[in-house]
Amino acid sequence: MIPGAFSYHRPATVADAVKLLADLGDEARPLAGGHSLIPMMKLRLATPAHLVDLHAVAGLKGISRSGNDVSIGAMTTQHELLASEEIAKSLPILHEAAALIADPQVRYRGTVGGNVANGDPGNDMPALMMTLGATYQLEGPNGRREVGSGEFYQGAYFTALEPGEILTSVTIQVPAAGHGYAYEKLKRKVGDYATAAAAVVLTMAGGKVATCAIGLTNLHETPLLAADAAKAVIGASLDAASLKTAAQAAEAIMSPAADARGPVEYRKHVGGIMVARALQRAAMRAE
Numbered sequence: 001m002i003p004g005a006f007s008y009h010r011p012a013t014v015a016d017a018v019k020l021l022a023d024l025g026d027e028a029r030p031l032a033g034g035h036s037l038i039p040m041m042k043l044r045l046a047t048p049a050h051l052v053d054l055h056a057v058a059g060l061k062g063i064s065r066s067g068n069d070v071s072i073g074a075m076t077t078q079h080e081l082l083a084s085e086e087i088a089k090s091l092p093i094l095h096e097a098a099a100l101i102a103d104p105q106v107r108y109r110g111t112v113g114g115n116v117a118n119g120d121p122g123n124d125m126p127a128l129m130m131t132l133g134a135t136y137q138l139e140g141p142n143g144r145r146e147v148g149s150g151e152f153y154q155g156a157y158f159t160a161l162e163p164g165e166i167l168t169s170v171t172i173q174v175p176a177a178g179h180g181y182a183y184e185k186l187k188r189k190v191g192d193y194a195t196a197a198a199a200v201v202l203t204m205a206g207g208k209v210a211t212c213a214i215g216l217t218n219l220h221e222t223p224l225l226a227a228d229a230a231k232a233v234i235g236a237s238l239d240a241a242s243l244k245t246a247a248q249a250a251e252a253i254m255s256p257a258a259d260a261r262g263p264v265e266y267r268k269h270v271g272g273i274m275v276a277r278a279l280q281r282a283a284m285r286a287e
């Protein structure tokens with residue numbers, strides 16, 4: 001229950017944070033809200049010798065819009081996402097999903113950057129970011145670079161972050177006006193991670209799906225984009241047959257772990273149901 005000993009560092013700029021992480025090497029980890037890292041440290045599944053706290057780093061917080069792009073600073077909390085009128089208006093799927101993460105105590109501390117950089121397949125934000133085509137801004141010893149959310153996740157807890165790099169912000173293009181959206185998450189109880197979850201962003205034209213993206217949470221060692229499932233519904237009205245085809249196409253790429261949330265077959269089955277429900281609800285919301 002008590003983490004191992006560590007040194008605590010509190011840099012004031014991104015450059016200082018990056019330098020600390022680069023100098024301290026493998027033994028150092030950035031600390032954001034601490035709601036994934038500290039529990040891992042208490043279980044001794046993570047034993048960093050140095051924590052580089054990002055809370056005092058200037059410029060890592062806040063939500064802003066420039067033209068059609070919304071930028072979210074890495075240290076913006078999940079609670080701040082929920083409180084943001086810009087998010088509610090421009091990216092309502094993020095608002096819907098943030099409300100399904102854990103409980104208010106976790107959301108007051110947990111950050112967007114921590115959620116997407118963590119690499120835990122159970123985190124909800126990564127699949128959403130992939131569904132929305134988000135781009136991540138990274139800064140490290142070799143300068144700044146951008147990585148698409150679709151290229152960021154490489155395995156459970158393995159991401160495109162290089163040693164010493166931190167994620168500074170996430171940029172998302174606002175989906176088309178009148179788009180439909182839904183995040184369907186099955187969990188055992190309030191506050192739990194997803195047994196299976198699906199994100200859908202779509203547009204409709206003449207009663208048929210015109211564009212569609214589908215993301216999957218906790219159904220593989222990384223978040224997934226269900227491209228074939230999305231393709232299956234484009235040009236179709238969402239009747240029982242097309243929903244079934246989409247659910248089956250999504251299930252075909254799922255490979256969840258068997259764990260306390262259920263055996264593999266069960267999780268794939270409910271994963272398909274989440275896809276069908278999210279498609280239906282997104283279509284109802286589309287204008």
Ligand SMILES: Cc1cc2nc3c(=O)[nH]c(=O)nc-3n(C[C@H](O)[C@H](O)[C@H](O)COP(=O)(O)OP(=O)(O)OC[C@H]3O[C@@H](n4cnc5c(N)ncnc54)[C@H](O)[C@@H]3O)c2cc1C
Pocket residue numbers: 029030031032033034035036037038039054074075100101102103106109110111112113114115117118122123124125161165166167168191192193194
């Ligand atoms: C009871 C409970 C229930 C939860 N349920 C859910 C849930 O249903 N869905 C969900 O998505 N999450 C859930 N969480 C996790 C929560 O959302 C975490 O806050 C989130 O996963 C990590 O964000 P953080 O800011 O707390 O990051 P931290 O815990 O501080 O960091 C997590 C990891 O990311 C790294 N990191 C953090 N910020 C950066 C950065 N800017 N750049 C590079 N690396 C960085 C850290 O070094 C660490 O390895 C739950 C947590 C608890 C305690």
